Amino acid sequence: MSVGQAIPTIVGEPPDGDLQQRFLYEMLLIRRFEEKCAEMYTRGKIRGFLHLYTGEEACAVGAINALRADDKIVTHYRDHGHALARGVEANRIMAELFARVGGTNQGRGGSMHIFDVDRNFLGGYAIVAGHMPIAAGLGLAANLSGEDWAALCIFGDGGVGEGEFHEALNLAAIWKLPVVWFCENNGYGMGVPFDDSLANDVYKIAASYQMPSVRIDGMDVLEVYSATQLALAHVREGNGPYFIEALTYRYRGHSMADPELYRTKAEVEEYRKRDAIQRLKRSMTADGLMDEASYEALVAQVDAEVDEAVAYADASPEPGLHTLYDHITKEYEGDSG
């Protein structure tokens, strides 16, 4: 781990056995959910662009578990894992991917645009870095309201080259906004390695906006969790934004359409050896929190949940054609104040 201005160390209580159990469960759920999505895509049940998150589970689970319920999240299009980690039901996410009325967005959003307002999950955004100014606006709202909730903004390394990244970081810095910027650096923006697209390391670019900026191991859920806790404590105290660059890796192609001509199988295998799920399983086993039998039981539980999600999605009807024009604008209800 290399560092920018601040060194993340474990803050507060280290995650206890129950919390670690939950991390393992959520990472497994994301892993198996995504693998099922790939299968459903090849069977034609899921259409459009499908970006899978396998390999990166520790980022979503570590970062999002550090949040409070009233904190708000915006993220990029590789968003199923984030939604699952936030507690959005697998059923409703799968139904959205199947484009059904039982989906989170009633089939209007699709894989890249999952919303669940009840969980303060304010969207997956498919224009690279396009949601970053929105995160600044959420932070501004938190400050204007005088409340101490924060915004978590998740994005990829590809976003760093966009102007909106820089505008948003600058706004957050000058206005001291409670935003945790969380960059999932998975090494590539589609097929381009990030060091071919950026003039400097991500966390160093961010540090130049005068905020604490750290680079962490994004394949270690415990490190992600504690780094995000530290970041949240910092932003909640009115100190302004905080930047985390989490080094991670995606096991599958950029999307289901990716022939993966830009990397070798050996490289993927190398990263699989650092797999976040296996790593946590190992450390929990060493600490006496897990054994093979209970792990198998967890896998079975997760698989049942994923199968149930597919069944739910399949049973959910398609939106009626008469709903085509629904929700273009919200109804004006007169001057209710």
Add this chain to the structure above:
Amino acid sequence: MTEMRMRDAIREAMREEMLRDERVFLMGEDIGAYGGSYACTRGLLDEFGPERVRDTPISESGIVGAGVGAALAGFIPMVEIMTINFSLVALDQIVNNASKLHYMSGGQVNVPLVLRMASGGGSQLGATHSHSLEGMFAHFPGLTVVCPAFPGDAKGLLKRSFREPNPVVFIEHTALYGARGEVPDDPDHLVEFGRAATVRSGKDVTLVGYSGSVHQCYRAADMLAAEHGLTADVIDLRTIRPLDMSSVIRSVRRTNRAVVVEDDWKFGGFAGEIAAQIMERAFDWLDAPVARVAGKDVPMPYNRNLEYAALPSEEDVVEAVLAML
């Protein structure tokens, strides 16, 4: 009623809405101490303080996006974009986020955001600073596009914009900021969207405009009456999305002729939309093809004579009417 200039009516609307609803706040480049590039926010910083009248860096995409974010979190932000020309670098936020989030989320979130911007040429500012892009914004489902021509309407429409649960693009013509007119004092005076105003009545032709072009239509109607003994209906659309076509159609069915006037480029412009809808709904009533009087299809030249030639004028409108008789 009080007589005031357009810019004062706009300021009064913002002021009243800020007093009425504490969720309303303003941000933009130089809207604070400077008072706004067109002086629309002058005095508001002193009255409401820097939290609610927020100067921003020159980051159009950033501040419009921040407006979207604050709107998602329950505020009613007004973002002033210095001029419509600079909205082009914020289009991602306006088009991809503000206009679509309600639909895309299946109705879960909405974006009560007011974007004010100054539009129009005629000041020899050259090609990058003389755009009229009202029609471009009207193209996007999910946006409301307001284009007032008179101070009274500007106030009522802007106040109405602050109460709208969806994004509103409120476009002010730079040539009209100093124009005077009667403005209702009632703080509850709102002008509803999608209702055109017939600002002058006649029987020989229907002249349709919005924002600055309403005044060209009005002057052309004067000339037609004085010099040619013809009378014109002049319709001020006031909002171009939603669009009150019924008022236009009713008029055209009576006058049997229509000229649509706008500053924007003719090719692919909003006037073409109105002409097409007239054709669809009043074809049998037309005695002549619908005419469009619009900006010439060139980047705006700096030279005064060339710029004048590139913009539509009341003489062009008169000429178009005479050509269809």
